[in-house]
Structures are given as structure tokens and as C-alpha cells.
Amino acid sequence: AFAARTVGIPVREILLLPIGGIAYLTRAPKSPRDELWIAVAGPLVNVVIALCLRPFVGVSATFVNFPGPESAPSVSLLLTGLYSANVMLVLFNLLPAFPLDGGRILRAGLAMLLSERTATTYATVISQGVAAVIGTIAVMSGQIFLAVTALFIFFSAGNERGESRARSLLESRLVGDAYNRMAVTLSPADRTSRVVDLILTSYQPDFAVVQGNTLLGIVTRQHVLEALAAEPADLYVAAIMNRDFVRVAHTMSLDEVRSTIGAASDDVAAVFSGKEFLGLVSLVDIDEALAVIDYVDRNKSLSPAS
Known part of the structure; x- marks a missing residue:
């Protein structure tokens, strides 16, 4: 060690x-x-x-x-x-x-x-x-x-x-090609009840809390469950979001991002291009990307490059 x-x-x-x-x-x-x-x-x-x-x-x-x-x-x-x-x-x-x-x-x-x-x-x-x-x-x-x-x-x-x-x-793949571009975002004024609805209807577990083009924090399914268990009140997401989130550049490989998230003992990271926030990527997203990349690699005939 x-x-x-x-x-x-x-x-x-x-x-x-x-x-x-x-x-x-x-x-x-x-x-x-x-x-x-x-x-x-x-x-x-x-x-x-x-x-x-x-x-x-x-x-x-x-x-x-x-x-x-x-x-x-x-x-x-x-x-x-x-x-x-x-x-x-x-x-x-x-x-x-x-x-x-x-x-x-x-x-x-x-x-x-x-x-x-x-x-x-x-x-x-x-x-x-x-x-x-x-x-x-x-x-x-x-x-x-x-x-x-x-x-x-x-x-x-x-x-x-x-x-x-x-x-x-x-x-072999950059995180800029794999993060969720269609993700739903939250505002600081949204409440936990809205997050619960989104989790149930969108199957999206992680949400970026943004104001304009600025990322303020990240709210995960675990944050919401812990907040509801501690205090049933319908809190603002600003009160439960994680402000100390992992930042990664869009030019980093998925392997580098996976290592960075693991080193921080976290599950999700915010992807940036310079100062511009692009979206979120989680370890689950990377695992799903790996499954697709592995399948394509094993079946070259399905690859667009073939």
C-alpha cells in the first residue's frame, strides 16, 4: 500500500x-x-x-x-x-x-x-x-x-x-462521447417531490442542479432517499445537493474518468469542456458503455467502421 x-x-x-x-x-x-x-x-x-x-x-x-x-x-x-x-x-x-x-x-x-x-x-x-x-x-x-x-x-x-x-x-473512448446528452436537469428551487417523480418516470438516477449555464451541484437518488428518511418534508434540492462534486474534462478517456470517480469514492462526475458544463456521467453509465463497446469489439461486423 x-x-x-x-x-x-x-x-x-x-x-x-x-x-x-x-x-x-x-x-x-x-x-x-x-x-x-x-x-x-x-x-x-x-x-x-x-x-x-x-x-x-x-x-x-x-x-x-x-x-x-x-x-x-x-x-x-x-x-x-x-x-x-x-x-x-x-x-x-x-x-x-x-x-x-x-x-x-x-x-x-x-x-x-x-x-x-x-x-x-x-x-x-x-x-x-x-x-x-x-x-x-x-x-x-x-x-x-x-x-x-x-x-x-x-x-x-x-x-x-x-x-x-x-x-x-x-x-479507446472519450467521456465526451458517452455522457448523457438528454438528461433532465433541476433548478435550485425544485423540491425533492419533483426528483422522486423524475426518478420514477425517467429512470434517471442522477440530476444536475443548474442555474443558467452554471452547475451548482448534483442530486442523486441516494441523496433523495437519505433526505426523505431523515426528514419527510418536501425540501428544496439546494438543501440536499452535493456541491463538492467530481469534475472531469470531456477529453478524458472513460478509463481515466472511472479511475477519477473511484479515487474520490464517488459514483458520478460532472463533464466539462473548459468552463462549460456538458452533463453527468456515472459509474453505471460507464459500465453500460463498456458492455456496448465490448459487444461491438467482439462482433466487428456490426461496427460502422467495417
């Missing part, structure tokens, strides 16, 4: 698992070097911890030496266990398989020679091969935890391939 922040990538959350921690980033690294640094940093921490503990463990702990249940509790026992756990984490996380650090190191290395999408394809195929080997060993040895780990790696690799494809497709 610290390594990601050093290259300007905020961390959305960290998932702690028995196999180690997995950091979910708000956006993908911009270069293979950044991804390599982020991926190497995790195992490097375990290596440093293991090296610091090594002088305090027994001579017999040359590789992995977990104390048995018959061992008497002691500080030495604790240090030996910590040392062995860190060695095991290093070895396991360096396996060339997503979502482990080794899989990201593999992808970063390949991406220095190939395109990011091709590198991801090769890395995910290798990852699923590693998962198949682990799964076979798990079945032959009857180890349930190992089998679950193999399944986790296999499906995580598939998700990584899908995410890479999504990034590639979204990078």
Missing part, C-alpha cells in the same frame, strides 16, 4: 487473507515499472522481517521450521514461528500467479516487452496453469485449504484478464 502511494495511486482497501494482504488500488499503475515496484515491495517487507528475525532463531531453522504442538511456549518459539511464517509468505507470494505479487511481477516484466493487454493474457494463462497444478496437488493430498487457494487463484486470474480488457476498451 505504501509503495502504491509513492507512485501516486491511492489504495481503496486492503483485504487480509491467510495467504497475505491484497491491496485494491483505485486505478492501475501507469507503467510496468510502477507495477513492478508495487509488486516487489510486498515480498520485500517479508524478506526484511525474516532477516531481522534470523539471528534470534535456532540454527536448525535454515528454511521453514514451524514449531510443533508439543513445544513449550517461549519467546524463542514465537520468533521461530514468525520467521517461518515470513519465509513461507515470501515463497508463496512469489509464485507467478494472480493476484499474488509474483503474478504482478510477471505481468510487469512481460509488459516491458509487450503491450499491457498481451502481457496480462500471458500472465493470466500462466496463473491459471499454476492454479491447476496447486489444485491437482490439493486433490491428491486431500488438502481442502490448498484446493480453495487454487480456486481463488484461478478465478482471480480470470478477473484480472477481464479487467485488463475493460481498461483497454475504455481507454
Whole structure:
């Protein structure tokens, strides 16, 4: 997580698992070097911890030496266990398989020679091969935890391939070509009852509150529901709108906009051309655009360019 922040990538959350921690980033690294640094940093921490503990463990702990249940509790026992756990984490996380650090190191290395999408394809195929080997060993040895780990790696690799494809497709389209040009807007004097009517009749979940050509704020379906739950009165939308909204330029790619919205922990952004407000785009809009772009990409015969 610290390594990601050093290259300007905020961390959305960290998932702690028995196999180690997995950091979910708000956006993908911009270069293979950044991804390599982020991926190497995790195992490097375990290596440093293991090296610091090594002088305090027994001579017999040359590789992995977990104390048995018959061992008497002691500080030495604790240090030996910590040392062995860190060695095991290093070895396991360096396996060339997503979502482990080794899989990201593999992808970063390949991406220095190939395109990011091709590198991801090769890395995910290798990852699923590693998962198949682990799964076979798990079945032959009857180890349930190992089998679950193999399944986790296999499906995580598939998700990584899908995410890479999504990034590639979204990078090919500008948000200026995808925002809702037919959206209904609100004025500051409109009330929540009007928003409820619009939500029911237009299926539009997000509304720009404008005065003239100036965007004052954004009202979402969630804002309205929270306002009605807290105070049933028919409030002005100016009282519930979000004034601290995400701004994006119409020349940004859909992938950049998706990352920007995610980094702000928001769901919708305002699209501008210079100082001119154009419209709103949400994560749902981007997902719908992705579905269309993906379909056209898979069926080139339907593309106008063909």
C-alpha cells in the first residue's frame, strides 16, 4: 500500500487473507515499472522481517521450521514461528500467479516487452496453469485449504484478464462521447417531490442542479432517499445537493474518468469542456458503455467502421 502511494495511486482497501494482504488500488499503475515496484515491495517487507528475525532463531531453522504442538511456549518459539511464517509468505507470494505479487511481477516484466493487454493474457494463462497444478496437488493430498487457494487463484486470474480488457476498451473512448446528452436537469428551487417523480418516470438516477449555464451541484437518488428518511418534508434540492462534486474534462478517456470517480469514492462526475458544463456521467453509465463497446469489439461486423 505504501509503495502504491509513492507512485501516486491511492489504495481503496486492503483485504487480509491467510495467504497475505491484497491491496485494491483505485486505478492501475501507469507503467510496468510502477507495477513492478508495487509488486516487489510486498515480498520485500517479508524478506526484511525474516532477516531481522534470523539471528534470534535456532540454527536448525535454515528454511521453514514451524514449531510443533508439543513445544513449550517461549519467546524463542514465537520468533521461530514468525520467521517461518515470513519465509513461507515470501515463497508463496512469489509464485507467478494472480493476484499474488509474483503474478504482478510477471505481468510487469512481460509488459516491458509487450503491450499491457498481451502481457496480462500471458500472465493470466500462466496463473491459471499454476492454479491447476496447486489444485491437482490439493486433490491428491486431500488438502481442502490448498484446493480453495487454487480456486481463488484461478478465478482471480480470470478477473484480472477481464479487467485488463475493460481498461483497454475504455481507454479507446472519450467521456465526451458517452455522457448523457438528454438528461433532465433541476433548478435550485425544485423540491425533492419533483426528483422522486423524475426518478420514477425517467429512470434517471442522477440530476444536475443548474442555474443558467452554471452547475451548482448534483442530486442523486441516494441523496433523495437519505433526505426523505431523515426528514419527510418536501425540501428544496439546494438543501440536499452535493456541491463538492467530481469534475472531469470531456477529453478524458472513460478509463481515466472511472479511475477519477473511484479515487474520490464517488459514483458520478460532472463533464466539462473548459468552463462549460456538458452533463453527468456515472459509474453505471460507464459500465453500460463498456458492455456496448465490448459487444461491438467482439462482433466487428456490426461496427460502422467495417
